Amino acid sequence: MSERPKRVLIVGLGGLGCPVAAILARAxxxxxxxxxxxEVDVTNLHRQILYRDADVGTDKLGxxxxxxxxxxxxxxxxxxxxxxxxxxxxRQLVSEVDLVVEGADNFATKFLAADAAHLVGxxxxxxxxxxxxxxxWAVAAEGAPCYRCWFEDVPPGAQQGCTEAGVMGPVVGFCxxxxxxxxxxxxxxxxxxxxxxxTYDGQTDRLRQVPAAARPGCALCGSSPxxxxxxxxxxxxxxxxx
Numbered sequence: 001m002s003e004r005p006k007r008v009l010i011v012g013l014g015g016l017g018c019p020v021a022a023i024l025a026r027a028x029x030x031x032x033x034x035x036x037x038x039e040v041d042v043t044n045l046h047r048q049i050l051y052r053d054a055d056v057g058t059d060k061l062g063x064x065x066x067x068x069x070x071x072x073x074x075x076x077x078x079x080x081x082x083x084x085x086x087x088x089x090x091r092q093l094v095s096e097v098d099l100v101v102e103g104a105d106n107f108a109t110k111f112l113a114a115d116a117a118h119l120v121g122x123x124x125x126x127x128x129x130x131x132x133x134x135x136x137w138a139v140a141a142e143g144a145p146c147y148r149c150w151f152e153d154v155p156p157g158a159q160q161g162c163t164e165a166g167v168m169g170p171v172v173g174f175c176x177x178x179x180x181x182x183x184x185x186x187x188x189x190x191x192x193x194x195x196x197x198x199t200y201d202g203q204t205d206r207l208r209q210v211p212a213a214a215r216p217g218c219a220l221c222g223s224s225p226x227x228x229x230x231x232x233x234x235x236x237x238x239x240x241x242x
Contacts, residue, residue, distance in 0.1 A: 005031040005077065006187050007097040011085050011113055012036055013060045015047035015167065016103025016127045019176030020183065021064060022050060024101075025073040027184060032068070033097055035081040036060045047169035085109055087232040090116035100124040101183050103176065107151070108235040114139070114147035115227055115234075118220050123186050123194075127179040129167055132202035134175030137212060138182040140194045143221030145214040150197070152219060171202040178207075 006029055010017050013036040024030050040048070040055040040063055048060075055063040061080050069075055083089060085104070094100055094116040102113040102124065110126065117124035117139070126147055127136045139146050178198055185193035199208045219226045227234075 003029070005029045006099065007031045007033055007079075008183060008187070009033040009035060009081075009093060009097040009100045011100065011102040011109065012104045013038075013048075013050070013064045014044065014103060014105060015169070015172035016129065016176045016179060017101075018048045018050040018064070019173050020101050020103065020127075020180045021068060022071065023177060023180035024183060025068050025071060025077075027187075030187070031077050031079060032073075033079045033081055033093070034061055034064060035083065035085055035093065036064075037083050047167065047172040049173065085113055085116075087112060087230045087235055090230055091120055094122050095120045097122065099183060099186055101127075101179060103127045103179065110147060110151075112230070112235045115220060115230060117141070118143045118146055119228070119230070125179050125182045125186065127175050129172045129175045132168055132171055134171045134178070134200045134202070135197060136175055136178045136182060137197045138186055138193045140191075143214075144218075145195070145212045146218065146221040148220045148227075149215040149218045150212065152215075168202050171200065174200055174202070 008024055008030055010021055010032060013034060021032055024032060038060050040051045040058055040060055042056045045051055050064045050067040061082050065078055065080060090112050100113055100117050100122055102110060104110050113124060121141045123139060123141045125138045182193050195212055197210045197212045216222055
């Protein structure tokens, strides 16, 4: 009997999700669960590499599926989810896959993905890119450190997103490739994929690897966690991101 393919939920088919999907599509034994409900915008074509001019105004999910299939991916290895990751569907979606890869463009979705992954017990790869800087890191199913260990105290509006600050397309592509590398390492059982935050500076062309330390008082993975469920009010304050 053949082994079930590894299921990867890609949250967001934007500048980060596109290269992640394109790379993982070429990995054997991987099934892509694509999660997005947005449309292709002409201003994003420089970094969302699965789309073309003819796709502008159409839904990203359909355009991404078409591009991946034209690239050689079997249609049976794509499981489309025409929705955003939301408080009322996050736990169910995450529970059905082996790994989550999120490239969301707002903190609310990033925190939601992190919380759902931890509560359900799934590893997750996070990524973000603004202006010349991109970051990526993988969090084990048990967390510690998790996304909230580093970003719990970021106040709403403290950073600018792509719309306000802009973003360099090659930086996004590099960050997406790094996220895909981390995802493949996690799927292969490589424990060294966890525990470090990778930061790429496109102005100096430098990649830094910084050890990520768990925060003892973390609300999600700390010694006395206060987050035990997905509550919608916790994710209603959009901020910035990647």
